[in-house]
Amino acid sequence: MDQPRAITEVWLQRLFRRTDLSSGDMATIRELPGRIDHIEANRDFVKLGERVTAACLVVDGLAARFGQTVEGERQLTALHIPGDCADLHSAVLPNPECALSAVTDSTIYRIPHEYLHRAAQSSPAIARAFWRDCTVDASIAGEWMLNNGRRDARARLAHLICELAVRYANCGADRDRFALPMTQIHMGDALSLTPVHVNRMLRRLREDGLVTIRAGVVEIADWNGLARAGEFSDRYLHLTRENPDTG
């Protein structure tokens, strides 16, 4: 097992931003044992149909959750940036019907379910933090369904860019200028579009003076315009703490 301290810290901060955790709980999470793994771009590091025994925390890079049709067409169902636990859900459903792929060269930290369960059992607050983390994930999935199902290609793309801008900004990046290591193929797989059409819509967003993506760098020229084009509101990301009706 690798030295986890610095590694789980990003995730911990994210959990903590959403949930109250005692310092003891934080120490428990900080010291969750696991194994560092380096994955090269476009490699599936959790395969479809395989039984999962550890959850993957994204330390560096970009990971995608996806499902696929029998013909092999992919649909991304989530994107995970550093600090996200990409398949915490596998702790309670170890036979997921989705897989994980590295969009770009990535570093992940695999935490055996066993330790996650031990942590959850040791503290109701940790159990709730894990539950909530999965629920935020589901909230994002719901917004993606709405986006892909009911908005046209231009709006979809604008929405995705806004989401990633806010999520990266939440980790300290500049909201209006950040590195996005995704190809147009990936964007198409996330948005249920063909890469060709993604390309055309990116051109339109550029011509509309909203955003430019060049050499893997997003530059947002008009945030308000882009958000309007994508009907974007960041509420579904649940980045800030809410006080639940705690028992």
Place this chain on the structure above:
Amino acid sequence: MDQPRAITEVWLQRLFRRTDLSSGDMATIRELPGRIDHIEANRDFVKLGERVTAACLVVDGLAARFGQTVEGERQLTALHIPGDCADLHSAVLPNPECALSAVTDSTIYRIPHEYLHRAAQSSPAIARAFWRDCTVDASIAGEWMLNNGRRDARARLAHLICELAVRYANCGADRDRFALPMTQIHMGDALSLTPVHVNRMLRRLREDGLVTIRAGVVEIADWNGLARAGEFSDRYLHLTRENPDTG
């Protein structure tokens, strides 16, 4: 508060089918207090943007979770049959970005979050059962994303019908013949299609000898053919117990 015993039983059985629960835990869930509410068809019983303080267990009828665009176009993100807890997630995210609507006249049992949290705090097994219930929901959402994003209209519809057949059958209905109180408008909202196109695809499925929907009753003539048409496999529904790597 209403007498809960018989009411929470269906949900409990569903939870239990997936997770080990002690008899004490089962009693706790069985006695969860709440309030019975009767909702007429097409009424939203959890509104968009409103703070939620109780979770809704569907006792009778059919409920839909949905999001909507600024123009008011709806995208259903989940369907809930009797025994489903439609927004257990609201216990940890009380400001959800989705709403709940009754597809048909329905009866729901509203359980204040407070009691759910008390139950979860009293027993790690209950906490995990709740977490898992939400996770199954997310698994279904993932499959819907794949379905709506990457399959054509005919396959989408076939897939939805198969899913509902299996879910209803899991509650004791006949898999090949069951009441489905949804209009073609609802199906369109679930599948990101217009009702007109839903109608045409239903005709094709009928002409192909796969399934007939008439007067709210689904009759599946060729299960294997329908499942093949929709690329359906029931694994993502996680209906049976899996033994997680428990701590």
Place this chain on the structure above:
DNA sequence: CGCCAGATTGAGGACGCTCAATTCTGGTGG
């Protein structure tokens, strides 16, 4: 300099949408 993955652009086609009219169904009141 050659190679390759990804980005870009063009032309044509198709799936699903829009708008609109008609039929069917079940429920209601006369």
Place this chain on the structure above:
DNA sequence: CCACCAGAATTGAGCGTCCTCAATCTGGCG
């Protein structure tokens, strides 16, 4: 028992967004 009605289902015609196929361009790298 029938007339009436509203909501849902059904069907047709025309259209548009997005897809398919294919060619070309670009930038990074050996």
